[in-house]
Amino acid sequence: MGSESAVQPRQRAQHLGPERRRPQVLDTALAIAVEDGIAAVTMAAIAERMNVTRPVVYACFADRVELIESLIHREESYLIDGLRAVLLHRDVDAGEAVFIDGFRALLEKVDARPDAWRLLYGNPDPAVADSFGRGRTLAVERCTQLLRPTLRAWGTENAEHKLPALVELWVSAGEGAVRTLLGGEGDWTPQTLGAFVGAAVFRALRHA
Structure with missing residues (x-):
């Protein structure tokens, strides 16, 4: 009886259902993509990183295409939800503090x-170019408004x-701050980078 109860936790881990495994598989895929590029994300690489068999990964996603998508x-x-949260409605006659708060909020999301x-x-x-493009389009539209x-x-x-031109300056400054x-x-x-970039962008826009 003692030996049977000792292996129960391992049995539960082995039989973790696909719905509960799916986020773990995606987290592992994300780590591999960031480290080695999306081309390195394969079902085999994920299984090896997670120390599971390939059928465990295939139970979560039918194939590599579905997983990457x-x-x-x-x-x-x-990313887009984060941008929407940052680019909220604010007072029309915005001061420097508003721009600083906005850049700080963006960088806190990052x-x-x-x-x-x-x-x-x-x-x-190329696999993620469209996603970045949609995020940038959203930022340009909202900043214009x-x-x-x-x-x-x-x-x-x-x-x-x-x-x-000023919207492009604003959005490009955000992209540069993220990369920095x-x-x-x-x-x-x-906080410090948001304060520096926010103040610089405010001065550039205010005195354009």
Whole structure:
């Protein structure tokens, strides 16, 4: 009886159902993709990393194509939801603190789940190019909606003419801040980098 009860936890782990295994498989796929590229994500590589047999992985996803699609969809949803949360409605006549808070919020999202951003944010791999493109399109559209009335409130000359260039500056600054934080150089934190970039972007937009 004692020996039977001793093996029960191992038996439960072996029989973990596909629904509960699926997030673990995706987490493993994400780690491999970030370390070695999406081409390295195979059913065999995932099984080896998880120390399980390939049938365990195939029970969660029919094939590699389904697995990669599920991984990209999950991480894309996280990225886009994060951008939507950051680019909330704010006062039209925004001050420097508003821009600082926005960049800090973005970088806190990055810091909370860096591998998701490493996979999708500016990754040249064709498999994720569309996901990055959708995220960038969302950022450009939302920043345009926010900045147009702000430029008018500030009395910016030729505001409509300058708007596309200023939106590009704003979005590109965000992308640069993300890459800087993920690069880990300069001992930046989301708070200090957000304050620096947010203030710089505010000054550039305010005095354009």
